Amino acid sequence: MLSIPRCARAVVGRLPSRAQLFKVTHPTCTPPISRACCSTASTAAASNTCGTPVDDNAPSGFSKKLKDGPSLADFMSSETGVPGGELSRLDSVEEVPYLSAEDLAGNERKVYFETYGCQMNVNDTEISWALLKKAGYLRTNNVDEADVVLIMTCSIRDKAERRIWTRLRNLRLDFSRIRGKLNHVKVVLMGCMAERLKKEVLETERLVDVVVGPDAYRDLPRLLAVAGSGQKAVNVQLSLEETYADVTPIRLNPEKSGAFVSIMRGCDNMCSYCIVPFTRGRERSRDMATIIDEVRYLCDQGLKEIVLLGQNVNSYRDVSEESFQKFGVKMDPTHNSAGFKTIYHNKEGGLRFADLLHKVVQVSPEVRFGFTSPHPKDFPDELLDVINENDNCFKYVHIPAQSGSTRVLELMRRGHSRESYLDLIQHIRKKIPRVRLSSDFIVGFCGETYEDYLETLSLIEEVRYDFGFLFAYSMRKKTHAYHRMQDDVPQEEKMKRLHRINDVFNAKALELKNAYIGDEELVLIDGDSAKSTEFWAGRESGFNVVVFPKTSVPCALTGASNVELKKGDFVKVKITDCNMKTFRGAAMERTSVTHFWQQRHQQAHNNLLVSA
Ligand code: 5AD
Ligand code: SF4
Secondary structure, eight states: OOOOOOOHHHHHGGSHHHHHHHHHHOOOOOSSSOOOHSOOOGGGGOSSSSOOOOTTOOSSSSHHHHHHHHOOOGGOOOOOOOGGGGGOOOOOGOOTTSOOOHHHHOOOOOEEEEOSSHHHHHHHHHHHHHHHHHHTOOOSSOOGGGGEEEEEEOOSSSHHHHHHHHHHHHHHIIEEEOOTTTSSOOOOOEEEHHHHHHIIIIISSOOEEEEEEEOOOGGHHHHHHHHHOOOOOEEOOOOOOOOTTOOOOSSSOTTTTTTEEEHHHHHOOOOTTHHHHHHHHHHHOOOOOHHHHHHHHHHHTOEEEEEOOOTGGGEEEOOHHHHHHHHHOOOOOOOOOOOOOSSSSOOOSSEEEHHHHHHHHHOOOSEEEEEOOOOGOOOOHOOOOHHHHHHBBOOOEEOOOOOHHHEEEEEEEESSHHHHHHHHHHHHHSSSSEEEEEEEEEETTTTHHHHHHHHHHHHHHHHOEEEEEEEEEOOTSSSSSHOOOOOOOHHHHHHHHHHHHHHHHHHHHHHHHTTTTTOOOEEEEEOOOSOOEEEEEEEEEOOOOOEEOOOBHHHTTTTSSOOOOOOOOOEEEEEEEEEEEEEEEEEEEEEHHHHHHHHHHHHHHHHHEEEE
16 A cells, blocks of 8 residues: 655645535536546646546536636645645545555556656656556556556657657557557656646647656556546646655666666756756755665665766755754755855755765765766865765766856856856866766857857866767746747757857867876776677766777686676776777776775875875
8 A cells, every 4th residue: 555645644734625625626526536536736627537528629618617617726825835836745545535446456457668858757767667566567668568658758848848749649649550449558648748738638639648747656556547447637746845765766777787866856946948847846855864775775786886866966955853863964054166056045954965975875885876967056065075085986077057158147047157167167176186077058048149159168168078968948938038038049040059069069078088098997887888799888987988898807806817797897997999978998807996996096105105
C-alpha cells in the first residue's frame, strides 16, 4: 500500500471536503467517482468524471457549464506562492475508498517507458517505474507489447515539445493501425509538458489518457485505474514538499557503472527566459539522512560513480530536524558566491550542499562523486574546498553563464554581471587546480544586439571550457520574458549566431584538450565505446569521455602483470589524442581511486623536492 506523502498530510486540513467539492461541481451526479478524486484540480475541462464523456463540440449545456465552472484550484488558497497559485496536494491511495485494491493493482500489465530531456527526467522515470513496480506492473522494452506507454516529457524549448507532439501523434496512429485496440493501451504523459499542456493533449488532440505532473507520480496507480474505466485522468498539482525521499528509483540501465541520486527539486530563481519554475515548482530539498542512505545502498550494490542531481543542485538546503539531530552540522547563514544576488530573499540556515557533499564522499573512498546541474550563485569556498580536498570528487564544475553581456544577463535576471562571473571562474581555478569547466549559453535572447552576442563569444574565448551546451533562445509562455519582452532576434539570425558560437566553442575546447595530451588520467570503464566494441569508453576525473583500446594491463592493486579489464574497473589511461568531444588514450594499469591519487600526490611531492 502506498503511504500518504507528507505534503498531502500537511495541507489536507485546508482543503474542502470531498462532499463539499462534489456538491459544488456535480450537483446532479451520484458518485462512484467524484471529480476531485478522479483527477485533481485540472481535470475539470477534460471529463466530468461521472462516466459521461464531455462533448467538446457542444459548448452550451452541461459541458459548457462544467468547463466554465470552478475547478478544485478555485477552492484552494494560493498562499503558497507556487507559480500558478497551485497548492501542494497529492491524493493517496488510502483516500480513495471507491477504488478497490484490485482496481489499483498493475496485475502484471506491461509498461513501456520513453524519456525525453535532462537527467532529472531519467531519474523521474526511474521513480515512476519504482512506484509502478510496487503496484504490480511489469516493464517491457517493446512498445508493441505494452499495455501502458509512459512518456516523460521536456518543455524547456519549443523544439523539445514539438518532437514529443509528433511522437504522441505517431503513437496514436500506430496503435489504431497496427494493433487495432486503441482503447486498450493507455498513454501517459508525464513531467514538464504535463502541467503546461494538459488541456491540449487531453482535449484538443485527445492523444493521451493520463496526464501526470512532476510532483504527482505517487498517484500513477490511481490515475491508471481511473483511465482503465475509460475516463481521462489528470494530476498536475505542484508540491512544496514532495521529494520522493522514500522512493528508491529503479535504474533503467542497471548495466551502467554509475547512478544518479536526486537531492532536490524545483527552482526559485525565475530566470526570465525559463519555464522550469512553472513546470517543476518551488525549490525543495530532500533530507540529508535519506540521501546518505540511498548513496550507501548504491555503493553496497557495487556502483562506482554517483552523480547528485537537482535543478539547482548546489542550492541544496536541508532544514529537517531529523538531519540536524543526526548530523549536527552548525547552521551557517547562506552566502552567495561573491558578486551574485538572488531574486528572492536569502534563505538562512539549514544544511547546505557543501555539508552534504562532504558527508556523501565519506560513504566510500572508492566511489567517485559528482553533481549536476549547479547555479553559479552557490559556490561558497566551503564547497570548492570539499571538491578540491576529496580525491573521490570529480574535478569538474558546470557553471552556466547563459550570456557574456552584463546587459543581457540583467534582462535574463541572472543576478550577476559578466565581471562577477569571470571573477568566480578565476577563483574556482585558483581553489581547484586543473578543474575542468563547462557551461550553458543562450543566443538570440530578447534584445540581444550583435555587440551583446560578441561579448558572449569573447567570454567563451576568455574562459575556455572543456564542453558546453549551446541553445538558440526559444520563447516560452508564462515566463517573464513572454509577458514583458519582445522575441526580436529573427530565427535565421539566431541560427547564424548559434552556428558561429558552436564553432568558436569547439575550437577553444580543442585547444584546451590538446594541452592534456600526455597526461595520465583516472578513467572508470562505463562500457564499450559507441563506435566500436574493440574500445572501452569512460569518463576521466574532469568528466571528459575517454576512449581506449581493449588491452590487458598490469594491476597496480594485486601486482598481477596481465589482467583483462572489464566494465566498472578504474584504469590509469595515458591521453594520446583528442577531438572536440573525446579523448583517445592507452590503458596503463588497473587501479583504484585511492591508489591512483596517492601515486599522483607522491609524484607531485617528488617533483617539488626536485625543483627545490
Ligand atoms: N530557450 C533556450 N534555452 C533555454 N534554456 C532554458 N530556457 C531556455 C529557453 N527558453 C537553456 C539554459 C539552461 C538549459 C538547461 O537550457 O541554457 O541552462
Ligand atoms: Fe531555469 Fe534559471 Fe532555474 Fe536554471 S536557475 S532552472 S535557468 S529558472
